[in-house]
Amino acid sequence: MMRLGRPGRELLRWGRGGSPGAAPRRGAEVLVGAAGGGSSGIAEILMNRPHARNSLGKVFVNELFSALEQLRLDEKVRVAVFKSEVKGVFCAGADLKERAKMDDAEVGHFVKRLRNLMDEIAALPVPTIAAIDGYALGGGLELALACDLRVAASSAKMGLIETTRGLLPGAGGTQRLPRCVGIGLAKELIFTGRQIDGEEAASIGLVNHTVPQNSEGDAAYRRALTLAKEILPQAPFAVKMGKLAINRGIEVDIASGMAIEGMCYAQNIPTRDRQEGMAAFREKRPPQFIGK
Numbered sequence: 001m002m003r004l005g006r007p008g009r010e011l012l013r014w015g016r017g018g019s020p021g022a023a024p025r026r027g028a029e030v031l032v033g034a035a036g037g038g039s040s041g042i043a044e045i046l047m048n049r050p051h052a053r054n055s056l057g058k059v060f061v062n063e064l065f066s067a068l069e070q071l072r073l074d075e076k077v078r079v080a081v082f083k084s085e086v087k088g089v090f091c092a093g094a095d096l097k098e099r100a101k102m103d104d105a106e107v108g109h110f111v112k113r114l115r116n117l118m119d120e121i122a123a124l125p126v127p128t129i130a131a132i133d134g135y136a137l138g139g140g141l142e143l144a145l146a147c148d149l150r151v152a153a154s155s156a157k158m159g160l161i162e163t164t165r166g167l168l169p170g171a172g173g174t175q176r177l178p179r180c181v182g183i184g185l186a187k188e189l190i191f192t193g194r195q196i197d198g199e200e201a202a203s204i205g206l207v208n209h210t211v212p213q214n215s216e217g218d219a220a221y222r223r224a225l226t227l228a229k230e231i232l233p234q235a236p237f238a239v240k241m242g243k244l245a246i247n248r249g250i251e252v253d254i255a256s257g258m259a260i261e262g263m264c265y266a267q268n269i270p271t272r273d274r275q276e277g278m279a280a281f282r283e284k285r286p287p288q289f290i291g292k
Contacts, residue, residue: 030063031085032070035225041078042228043071048085053092056139058110060095061117068120075291078236079228080124082147083131087217090130090156093138096165114139114171121146122172122247125240127231131224132156132207133217137195142169145176148243150207151224152198153217158206159195179250181205235273236291241265 029049035042045067047054054060071077084090094114099107121128121143130136130144132152141158144150152158160173168174169190178186181204189196198220202210209227211219231239241264249257268274273289280287 028063029057029060030067032067035081035228041076041232042225043074043077043080045071045080045082046085047083047091050086052095052097053089053135054084054086054140055092055095055098056114056143057095057098061113064117065120068117068124071124071126077126078239078291079231080126080128081131081221081224081228082121082128082143083218083221083224084133087134089134089140090132090136091140091143092135093140093161111170114142118142118146118172118176122176125243126236127228127239127243129224129227131218131221132158132198133213133220137161138165138169138173139171142171142173142176145180146172149224149227150201151209151211151220151227152201152207153213153220154198154210155213156198156201156210156220157195158198158201159193160190161193161195163191164193177206233286233289235271235277235287235289237271237273238268241268 029047031046031048033044033046034040035044045064047060049055049057049060052060071080099110102110127149128147129149129151130147132144132150134153134156136144136152136156136158138159138161141160144158160169160177162169162173169177174186174190177189180186181189185204188194196204196206198207198210201207209223211223213219214222245257245261245264248260252260272292273287276289277287
């Protein structure tokens with residue numbers, strides 16, 4: 001029997017043919033819920049493949065794609081948190097048992113699909129947070145790197161370990177890790193396949209925050225929720241435009257990046273939330289943003 005989370009969490013399942021409010025089916029590998037109920041604005045993507053340590057198998061990946069599609073269409077979602085329902089592991093990376101049954105062409109096709117999955121996570125319009133309470137290895141760390149922010153327990157273990165298996169990172173790790181920690185450190189971690197804990201990950205900028213693990217094994221998740229709640233009161237469209245400006249701008253020279261920032265800013269000028277922010281400042285009261 002799969003665990004459906006803590007009391008008070010409304011869980012929804014998105015899959016092929018799934019719909020909002022449908023009861024989670026037995027054996028679902030990806031669940032989507034809302035922190036504290038359906039009106040919080042914080043969506044949770046819950047990875048639940050305990051027998052394979054949340055490894056990236058075909059069904060798991062398909063259900064992640066379905067979850068992302070639903071999140072893109074849900075205007076109530078303001079922040080998305082990726083977490084594991086499997087104690088001691090965030091995501092163990094590729095499902096090598098499943099991979100061993102593929103021929104070379106199938107491997108190439110599936111890795112391309114994984115790369116597309118990470119791109120879809122990175123392209124979600126709302127801020128995303130990875131709550132790393134255990135092992136995040138290979139594709140699991142690539143998934144976390146595709147998120148905007150990362151929070152880790154101090155005892156968590158992270159690494160792009162592909163070279164220890166005769167492979168190299170193929171789902172964005174060679175591109176996102178250097179942008180996160182710098183070229184030299186990224187090369188060292190990828191060349192050696194070394195695993196690091198949450199403390200070291202924080203010291204090199206791989207994660208935004210590290211916290212001591214608690215007895216329930218969900219310290220990073222709790223810190224991620226706190227971070228998500230800091231984002232919630234801000235103007236949603238302005239946050240989305242800020243994310244877009246950063247993501248697009250970092251890929252080009254600074255002059256082009258400034259132009260991208262200008263275009264994003266221009267889209268924000270006519271919004272009701274900007275007008276509300278200015279009015280709240282004049283009237284010396286907290287703003288009441290509505291996302292329009």
